[in-house]
Amino acid sequence: MAPSRTEPLDFDAPQPKVAYDINVPYNSGPEEYERRIRENSEFPEYLPVWEKGLWFDDFPIFEYHDPALRADKTKPHLLTSNVKIQAVTPRMGTILTGVKLETLSQEAKDEMALLICERKFVVLREQSDFLHAGPQFQVEFMEHFGKLSRQPVTGAIKGFPQFHVIHRDGNEEEIKTFFKHKMTTTIWHHDVSHERQPPGYIMLGILACPDIGGDTVVADTAMAYQRLSPVFQDMINKLKVNHTSRHLIAHAKASKGAVRCNPIDSIHPMVRVHPVTGEKAIYYNAEFPDEVFGLKDQEAEVITRFLLDFIRMGHDFQARVHWEKNSVVMFDGRTTLRRS
Amino acid sequence: MTEVSYHRYYCLLAFSDTGTVDYDTTMQTRHLFRLAAMTEVPISVEDWEKAQQEMEDKS
Numbered sequence: 001m002a003p004s005r006t007e008p009l010d011f012d013a014p015q016p017k018v019a020y021d022i023n024v025p026y027n028s029g030p031e032e033y034e035r036r037i038r039e040n041s042e043f044p045e046y047l048p049v050w051e052k053g054l055w056f057d058d059f060p061i062f063e064y065h066d067p068a069l070r071a072d073k074t075k076p077h078l079l080t081s082n083v084k085i086q087a088v089t090p091r092m093g094t095i096l097t098g099v100k101l102e103t104l105s106q107e108a109k110d111e112m113a114l115l116i117c118e119r120k121f122v123v124l125r126e127q128s129d130f131l132h133a134g135p136q137f138q139v140e141f142m143e144h145f146g147k148l149s150r151q152p153v154t155g156a157i158k159g160f161p162q163f164h165v166i167h168r169d170g171n172e173e174e175i176k177t178f179f180k181h182k183m184t185t186t187i188w189h190h191d192v193s194h195e196r197q198p199p200g201y202i203m204l205g206i207l208a209c210p211d212i213g214g215d216t217v218v219a220d221t222a223m224a225y226q227r228l229s230p231v232f233q234d235m236i237n238k239l240k241v242n243h244t245s246r247h248l249i250a251h252a253k254a255s256k257g258a259v260r261c262n263p264i265d266s267i268h269p270m271v272r273v274h275p276v277t278g279e280k281a282i283y284y285n286a287e288f289p290d291e292v293f294g295l296k297d298q299e300a301e302v303i304t305r306f307l308l309d310f311i312r313m314g315h316d317f318q319a320r321v322h323w324e325k326n327s328v329v330m331f332d333g334r335t336t337l338r339r340s
Numbered sequence: 341m342t343e344v345s346y347h348r349y350y351c352l353l354a355f356s357d358t359g360t361v362d363y364d365t366t367m368q369t370r371h372l373f374r375l376a377a378m379t380e381v382p383i384s385v386e387d388w389e390k391a392q393q394e395m396e397d398k399s
Contacts, residue, residue: 041371043371046371046373047371059378061381064378064379064380066379066380138373138375139375142375142377143377145377145379146377146378146379147377147378148375148376148377148378149376149377149378157373162375163373163374163375164373164374164375164376165371165372165373165374166370166371166372166373166374167369167370167371167372168369168370168371169369169370169371191374191376192376195378196381197378197379197380197381198378198379198382199376199377199378199379200377200378200379200380201376201377201379202374202375202376202377203374203375203376203377204372204373204374205372205373205374205375206371206372207371207372207373208369208370208371209369209370209371209372210369210370214370237384237385237386238386240384268382269382269383269384269385271384271385272382272383272384273383273384273385273387273388275380275383278388280385283382333376333379334379334382
């Protein structure tokens with residue numbers, strides 16, 4: 001039988017000193033804490049749960065047709081006359097006000113996909129109706145954009161393992177402990193890049209957020225690639241990288257958390273080409289890669305450190321998403337690296 | 341890289357990490373969900389160029 005969080009694990013690693021990612025819980029809290037959180041939440045059905053005995057086999061490779069390739073480039077179904085459009089920066093990020101996600105036609109969803117490809121991320125304000133439409137509706141909405149990934153270790157919604165739930169409240173002691181060992185809580189990341197077909201379209205729905213703080217920073221990794229010299233581009237074009245979920249799963253096991261699948265290793269190109277825009281983008285993050293093919297170890301250490309340092313310091317190809325209540329944000333996972 | 345610029349480089353690294361996102365003990369409740377739609381197997385530059393060439397040859 002596959003392991004779940006309520007069964008003994010054949011793993012004697014010491015309990016980790018700090019959270020793998022302070023933004024995400026890897027286990028439920030004490031009963032009294034859970035009860036108080038449920039009573040005070042506007043969305044109690046979206047609080048993270050770790051269901052028993054849930055196990056996923058590897059996804060077989062599937063054929064994928066990007067909805068953006070079907071879209072009308074002028075986007076008449078999405079950008080109707082009552083929609084207010086605001087750019088976050090000249091190059092990336094668009095804020096749309098007046099779109100009702102729950103009523104979008106198939107054509108409008110295709111156009112949304114194209115807008116996400118072109119602008120890297122789209123912020124949709126005033127989505128209370130969509131957020132209250134329930135998990136089944138939201139899953140069906142997102143399935144328009146691709147097959148949904150299932151969470152290997154983190155809390156999900158009961159009956160919907162496609163949901164990755166980020167819920168933090170009252171964990172001041174954990175944060176203090178974290179800062180005794182770490183300098184920053186933030187991780188530059190791609191979502192589940194260890195998948196063989198990693199996510200290209202990602203939705204974040206905001207159920208509760210502070211008035212100030214907790215922003216997400218987005219880096220445009222296609223623009224970062226363009227800033228490199230042709231010689232350097234040619235060199236990294238040839239590299240391949242192994243992305244693995246081994247460390248994530250080992251952390252969850254050591255924390256006595258849920259594990260729902262075996263570790264996955266996938267070899268991806270260091271530079272990937274966007275099938276809709278044709279842009280070349282650096283596909284490397286600080287979390288899942290563990291081996292670069294095509295370089296010696298010391299060379300790989302220098303090159304990967306340089307790439308990540310360059311992306312995180314390049315504030316002229318980054319944008320900051322400020323969360324507001326009832327917002328939904330959709331990202332292009334192929335040409336962005338995010339920090340939250 | 342001189343000693344001075346090397347030092348400045350690593351100071352920049354340290355502070356660029358902490359200057360972008362705010363998350364500390366004063367944070368209030370934060371509750372989000374993520375749904376992630378998986379798409380194509382990442383396409384390498386070599387495979388893309390090969391596919392483009394094949395398309396050109398056909399046309």
